[in-house]
Amino acid sequence: MAELKPAERMKIKxxxxxxxxxxxxxxxxxxxxxxxxxxxxxxxxxxCLQCKDPKCVGGCPVGVLIPQFIKAIRExxxxxxVEWMKVKNNLPAICGRVxxxxxxxxxxxxxxxxxxxxxxxRLERYVGDYELAHRTCPLVKAPKTGTRIAVVGxxxxxxxxxxxxxxxxxxxxxxxxxHSPGGVLIYGIPEFRLPKSVVHHEVTYAVECxxxxxxxxxxxxxxxxxxxxxxxxDVVFLGTGAGLPSFLRxxxxxxxxxxxxxxxxxxxxxxxxYQFPDxxxxxxxxxxxxxxxxxxVAMDAVRCSLRLQELAARKNGDERGEVHIVYRRSKxxxxxxxxxxxxAGEEGVIFDFLTNxxxxxxxxxxxxxxxxxxxxxxGEPDDSGxxxxxxRRGSDFDMEIDTVIxxxxxxxxxxxxxxxDGLDRTTYGTAVADLETGxxxxxxxxxxGDVVTGAATVISAMxxxxxxxxxxxxxxxxxxxxx
Amino acid sequence: xxxxxYKEALTDVTKLMVVRAPHVARSARAGQFVIVRIDExxxxxxxxxxxxxxxxxxxxxxxxxLGKTTKQLGKLIPGDTLSSFAGPLGHPTEIDNYxxxxxxxxxxxxxxxxxxxxxxxxxGNRVISIIGARTKDLLFWEEKMMTVSDRFIVxxxxxxxxxxxxxxxPLKELLExxxxxxxxxxxIGPAGMMKFVTLTTKPxxxxxxxxxxxxxxxxxxxxxxxxxxxxxxxxxxxxxxxEFDGHKVDWDSLLSRLSFYRDEERExxxxxxxxxxxxxxxxxxxx
Ligand SMILES: Cc1cc2nc3c(=O)[nH]c(=O)nc-3n(C[C@H](O)[C@H](O)[C@H](O)COP(=O)(O)OP(=O)(O)OC[C@H]3O[C@@H](n4cnc5c(N)ncnc54)[C@H](O)[C@@H]3O)c2cc1C
Ligand SMILES: Cc1cc2nc3c(=O)[nH]c(=O)nc-3n(C[C@H](O)[C@H](O)[C@H](O)COP(=O)(O)OP(=O)(O)OC[C@H]3O[C@@H](n4cnc5c(N)ncnc54)[C@H](O)[C@@H]3O)c2cc1C
Ligand code: SF4
Ligand code: SF4
Ligand code: FES
Numbered sequence: 001m002a003e004l005k006p007a008e009r010m011k012i013k014x015x016x017x018x019x020x021x022x023x024x025x026x027x028x029x030x031x032x033x034x035x036x037x038x039x040x041x042x043x044x045x046x047x048c049l050q051c052k053d054p055k056c057v058g059g060c061p062v063g064v065l066i067p068q069f070i071k072a073i074r075e076x077x078x079x080x081x082v083e084w085m086k087v088k089n090n091l092p093a094i095c096g097r098v099x100x101x102x103x104x105x106x107x108x109x110x111x112x113x114x115x116x117x118x119x120x121x122r123l124e125r126y127v128g129d130y131e132l133a134h135r136t137c138p139l140v141k142a143p144k145t146g147t148r149i150a151v152v153g154x155x156x157x158x159x160x161x162x163x164x165x166x167x168x169x170x171x172x173x174x175x176x177x178x179h180s181p182g183g184v185l186i187y188g189i190p191e192f193r194l195p196k197s198v199v200h201h202e203v204t205y206a207v208e209c210x211x212x213x214x215x216x217x218x219x220x221x222x223x224x225x226x227x228x229x230x231x232x233x234d235v236v237f238l239g240t241g242a243g244l245p246s247f248l249r250x251x252x253x254x255x256x257x258x259x260x261x262x263x264x265x266x267x268x269x270x271x272x273x274y275q276f277p278d279x280x281x282x283x284x285x286x287x288x289x290x291x292x293x294x295x296x297v298a299m300d301a302v303r304c305s306l307r308l309q310e311l312a313a314r315k316n317g318d319e320r321g322e323v324h325i326v327y328r329r330s331k332x333x334x335x336x337x338x339x340x341x342x343x344a345g346e347e348g349v350i351f352d353f354l355t356n357x358x359x360x361x362x363x364x365x366x367x368x369x370x371x372x373x374x375x376x377x378x379g380e381p382d383d384s385g386x387x388x389x390x391x392r393r394g395s396d397f398d399m400e401i402d403t404v405i406x407x408x409x410x411x412x413x414x415x416x417x418x419x420x421d422g423l424d425r426t427t428y429g430t431a432v433a434d435l436e437t438g439x440x441x442x443x444x445x446x447x448x449g450d451v452v453t454g455a456a457t458v459i460s461a462m463x464x465x466x467x468x469x470x471x472x473x474x475x476x477x478x479x480x481x482x483x
Numbered sequence: 484x485x486x487x488x489y490k491e492a493l494t495d496v497t498k499l500m501v502v503r504a505p506h507v508a509r510s511a512r513a514g515q516f517v518i519v520r521i522d523e524x525x526x527x528x529x530x531x532x533x534x535x536x537x538x539x540x541x542x543x544x545x546x547x548x549l550g551k552t553t554k555q556l557g558k559l560i561p562g563d564t565l566s567s568f569a570g571p572l573g574h575p576t577e578i579d580n581y582x583x584x585x586x587x588x589x590x591x592x593x594x595x596x597x598x599x600x601x602x603x604x605x606x607g608n609r610v611i612s613i614i615g616a617r618t619k620d621l622l623f624w625e626e627k628m629m630t631v632s633d634r635f636i637v638x639x640x641x642x643x644x645x646x647x648x649x650x651x652x653p654l655k656e657l658l659e660x661x662x663x664x665x666x667x668x669x670x671i672g673p674a675g676m677m678k679f680v681t682l683t684t685k686p687x688x689x690x691x692x693x694x695x696x697x698x699x700x701x702x703x704x705x706x707x708x709x710x711x712x713x714x715x716x717x718x719x720x721x722x723x724x725x726e727f728d729g730h731k732v733d734w735d736s737l738l739s740r741l742s743f744y745r746d747e748e749r750e751x752x753x754x755x756x757x758x759x760x761x762x763x764x765x766x767x768x769x770x
Pocket of ligand 5: 721
């Protein structure tokens with residue numbers, strides 16, 4: 001294609017993502033977004049203005065070299081596109097799928113000021129999928145250093161840190177409490193949004209190229225304490241995430257039919273309950289489900305519920321029930337990724353905005369029968385800058401519901417802090433660590449990701465893993481003292 | 484992969500297995516548990532650490548064949564492997580010299596009460612133990628329990644062995660007996676039994692420790708599925724327990740939550756048994 005003028009580029013419309021039709025995808029767990037075809041990717045890449053001062057890069061938490069990789073796609077040089085990508089981001093197939101692009105890279109793209117931003121996330125996924133299929137940018141291990149490193153937790157923070165240190169020639173062992181590595185990418189985010197094969201591919205590849213050892217079924221704080229790890233290893237990185245679910249403090253939370261989104265999603269994703277009884281772990285979803293919350297976790301839980309209902313209905317030859325999102329703020333404050341919110345609506349999720357649960361009511365068998373709620377209205381802005389929802393007096397009403405799933409945010413899992421003298425924690429339970437280097441208050445221990453920031457994003461956890469790896473390497477080479 | 488080193492049938496439906504898992508054996512203590520998953524398709528189930536051998540790197544588990552997972556586990560033989568074996572989880576039992584103590588084991592609960600009884604005896608307590616089961620064929624470890632007890636009582640519901648009746652009957656007599664001032668009671672067994680033990684000791688205000696067996700998935704505090712209501716609020720059995728002050732437990736809520744997946748558990752068991760029969764038929768025709 002001949003070189004286009006900026007005005008011509010700006011005339012090209014943003015290319016939609018081809019998706020599985022909503023009627024079909026309601027009844028399966030396979031991926032919704034199908035990915036760009038090569039021509040579409042190239043045309044979308046033509047939209048980028050190759051800004052001298054690219055605003056998009058500033059919006060990305062790890063500063064991906066966006067104009068460079070897009071230019072390479074445009075030129076049809078995928079090997080080069082992968083190279084540019086990997087300078088800052090090891091896991092583009094994952095980030096392209098799950099980053100909240102609208103508030104990060106795409107939210108800052110100059111084209112977004114007047115029209116629609118370049119589909120950076122979709123192009124990133126395109127590059128990531130190319131790399132998964134062709135492996136043009138192999139991971140290479142530097143000569144062995146003989147240094148032993150323990151990484152605790154195999155989520156995006158731990159994996160990124162392990163890979164970067166493995167490439168430097170260090171001997172890395174990952175300890176993971178579950179039976180399968182990947183953290184939230186495996187147990188939380190559903191297959192229809194992030195195929196587990198993508199995560200397994202990345203993990204296996206890192207293990208094979210860099211000789212990283214993964215010890216599953218190892219709970220640090222119980223199997224070994226942190227202090228015991230420090231005897232066997234030179235340095236330790238903690239990427240244990242924020243997996244401890246919170247429950248609303250309202251009456252009725254122990255009724256049958258009430259669960260945390262973590263329990264529900266773990267049953268569905270990690271244990272594959274949607275394939276019960278071929279897989280042993282069951283999951284129960286009733287005919288009227290209320291998911292409380294408005295973030296990614298809530299959207300994932302509600303869309304899994306809808307699919308399970310649809311599968312059961314098709315099997316039994318009856319009608320699907322209802323699934324609701326119950327959220328105390330309004331549509332404009334929904335923190336979930338825009339795409340997931342839109343997909344949920346298309347699939348048939350019912351949204352009850354400005355609605356706050358105050359009690360869960362049970363029947364004589366201690367099974368949930370209703371959710372008592374009050375209506376809310378938006379008042380003055382709060383600390384987060386969003387308008388604070390306030391209760392409308394006397395507006396209580398009961399929703400007939402048989403399943404309640406709480407998606408209210410999570411806190412760091414405390415087990416890793418057992419016998420970890422000197423590893424300071426905040427009142428929120430997060431580890432105290434320098435955000436630039438990842439250093440904790442305990443010598444030879446780094447931390448990053450959700451365990452430090454509280455529940456955040458995949459890319460911010462990866463960024464933290466990367467920064468910590470760089471500082472750990474500098475420390476090990478003696479280039480940077482602890483104090 | 485974790486290899487089964489030894490297997491023994493304690494009753495028709497109660498099996499003992501020794502599993503090679505050095506990472507768990509190195510720090511295991513009485514009162515803790517492991518999470519076991521047989522294979523890729525398997526459920527994660529919690530089982531108490533009945534014994535451990537640090538030098539050999541092994542853990543002993545004892546389980547009752549109830550549903551799909553425990554029945555499948557019961558078919559495995561030495562040399563077979565398990566996909567996951569995570570632990571040790573939960574807090575160990577607190578052992579001290581309290582004076583006169585009563586240890587109660589019901590059914591498969593005899594297995595986890597044994598190491599606690601032994602430790603209490605070693606710590607200098609005067610130990611009275613009571614074990615019970617529905618019927619004689621479900622009892623095991625009578626001798627082992629006897630050797631670590633100062634007084635030993637055995638009951639069966641149907642009277643086929645020892646005293647006829649529930650474990651709460653001799654317990655009540657002991658509590659009434661002014662010559663024994665009982666300092667503490669431990670009870671492990673079916674939730675219903677533990678509930679009635681705590682109801683029995685409550686009027687006498689004797690502290691009663693129970694080991695709760697809620698439904699679990701991860702066992703590390705991540706799902707909240709194992710939560711139990713205590714007087715002071717909800718707690719996670721896997722990280723805060725599994726042992727709790729039995730007088731504070733909301734038993735009715737616990738019992739009802741245990742039955743939440745009953746239909747699915749039946750379906751899983753039937754599906755499994757059907758598959759086993761089909762496989763059995765296939766091997767027969769091949770022969
Ligand atoms: C359902 C859901 C959907 C989400 N959707 C998105 C999204 O669309 N986009 C986005 O950017 N972010 C999303 N997030 C947030 C994102 O997944 C997290 O911010 C990110 O995974 C944090 O990475 P991490 O490596 O810090 O921790 P995690 O991914 O939580 O991994 C921590 C790992 O450590 C292990 N571990 C914990 N304690 C121990 C211990 N004591 N010993 C050994 N191992 C231990 C855990 O088992 C786990 O595997 C979502 C989160 C959830 C729950
Ligand atoms: C801390 C703890 C320690 C335990 N120790 C022992 C032990 O040493 N020996 C022993 O025989 N049993 C023990 N149990 C109970 C054991 O986990 C269950 O019997 C087992 O999970 C049943 O699985 P199944 O598939 O064979 O039966 P299912 O048919 O699935 O269930 C039978 C019953 O077991 C309970 N159950 C089902 N799934 C689970 C689950 N994932 N987690 C916990 N309970 C479940 C339910 O009450 C159910 O009605 C323990 C439970 C806990 C919580
Ligand atoms: S990593 Fe995420 S935020 Fe950064 S460019 Fe890629 S999609 Fe955008
Ligand atoms: S801001 Fe937008 S147009 Fe400019 S370089 Fe970045 S993606 Fe391209
Ligand atoms: S088993 Fe999941 S929190 Fe206890």
